[in-house]
Amino acid sequence: MTTDWAEIACEVPSEMVDTLADFLVELTGNGVGIDNLHLDTFSLDTLEDTPLKSVKGYLPLDDSLEEMRIRVEQFLAQTGPSFPSYVYAPPVVTVIRNEDWANNWKVHFKPVRIGQRLVIKPTWEEYRKQEGDLVIQIDPGMAFGTGAHPTTKMCLEALERISFGAIGGKLPGPVLDVGTGSGVLSIAAALLGAEEIVAVDIDPEAVRVTIENLELNGVADRVAASTTSLEQLPGGFQVVVANILAEELVRLAAELTARVAPGGWLILSGILTEKEEFVCAAFTSLELVENPKELEWSCLSFRKPL
Ligand SMILES: C[S@@+](CC[C@H](N)C(=O)[O-])C[C@H]1O[C@@H](n2cnc3c(N)ncnc32)[C@H](O)[C@@H]1O
Incomplete structure (x- = not known):
């Protein structure tokens, strides 16, 4: 058919x-x-x-x-x-x-280059690594996060840009990945050089998939994945990234802001462009540094003043 x-x-x-x-x-x-x-x-x-x-x-x-x-x-x-x-x-x-709706996403999930160095590769696809490539292997299972979605892609690009601007070209840590899904952003953070990463998701199935993907990518020793709620986490993260919907980001605004260390970054994604102002209004204590857009989605990167 x-x-x-x-x-x-x-x-x-x-x-x-x-x-x-x-x-x-x-x-x-x-x-x-x-x-x-x-x-x-x-x-x-x-x-x-x-x-x-x-x-x-x-x-x-x-x-x-x-x-x-x-x-x-x-x-x-x-x-x-x-x-x-x-x-x-x-x-x-x-x-x-309409070749096969159920498995369509698998057909279309091919190795994809994001930013300058990151490549996301489904576990079942072959990919010949080029010099400098940081290859993330993902089996998303039921969890969101093949990396191809613009909301994920913009987070990955933002993480890479931060790493380029950091001392030694390494993503500063600790990093907090809120709503980790398949774990794709945490794996990227580890490959970009962050030493310590905390990945949380309200969904236990996402955490299970994340743990599998962390092991697959050899970074399980640097990423702690769990369903721990934001309120239970300490502050002081150099980078906090959250790819969840605008309404949820606004609801969590105080908690997210409190987790960012002075001088640290907060990357927010999952925001329909028309909801950008609505989200910005909830994060006024931070400085908006960049605001890339792709299709109908916006990503907001803030910095906390020192
Ligand atoms: C769009 S997916 C993002 C997955 C991955 N981080 C990415 O960028 O591709 C959003 C994830 O956030 C989780 N989530 C939604 N609300 C949350 C909350 N309040 N706290 C933690 N996780 C949440 C969902 O279960 C889902 O796995």
Whole structure:
């Protein structure tokens, strides 16, 4: 079966999901997918419910697509305002090649170079290492973090830039990786020279996958991975990186800020560009140093004053 589809994804408050799903079923004649936004982009199925959901409809990839998209936009614009917490976000259309949806991500997960030295390689792929390459081997299992997602990629690039600017070209430590997923950022931090890394995730399955990936990459002795909560961790990290959604970053703002050592870095990712200001407003005690963007995502790197 090789039919291609267009997926149209709309981000709406939970209360609006049923209304939108009914509309999409009627419009498309197909089923809908309803993802908790955390689950969809970032995480596993043990997370609590979240106020925003992504509702996805599926349309054949043909001439009717643009008209269908406009009808979804009109529906959102007309119906959304009757839900108090609704904030308009345009529907996002993605083409889905339908060779085998279940294993598609494995097909598309190929060795990828990120920044100047980092290369992420799935365990099942061959890669011929070039001089200076820092190769991260990943088997993401059920955890998020193949490295290819723009939110992860921007964190990796930020970590590498910090290492370039540091004494001896080594990423300063200790490093704290909040929401480690597959462990990809912690492994990168270790390969970039950090001596001591703490990786935490609220999901025990992510921690299990991380531990496997740490061993696979020979860095398990430098990274402590666990489900320890932020409040239980000490402060004083030279680099804190957190790739979780904007709402969660804002909720954790005080805890994250407190974990950064004076002069240290805080890299925040998982932020839809339209939510950048919302996130910045929660971290005003830090100095915003850089703000790269890729697709609809923004990454924010702050420094804590000395
Ligand atoms: C988008 S994934 C990021 C994975 C990886 N760090 C990366 O950059 O690819 C987000 C991870 O954060 C975890 N997470 C979400 N909220 C969290 C919180 N409050 N504390 C710790 N981990 C959290 C999720 O379980 C998920 O594994």
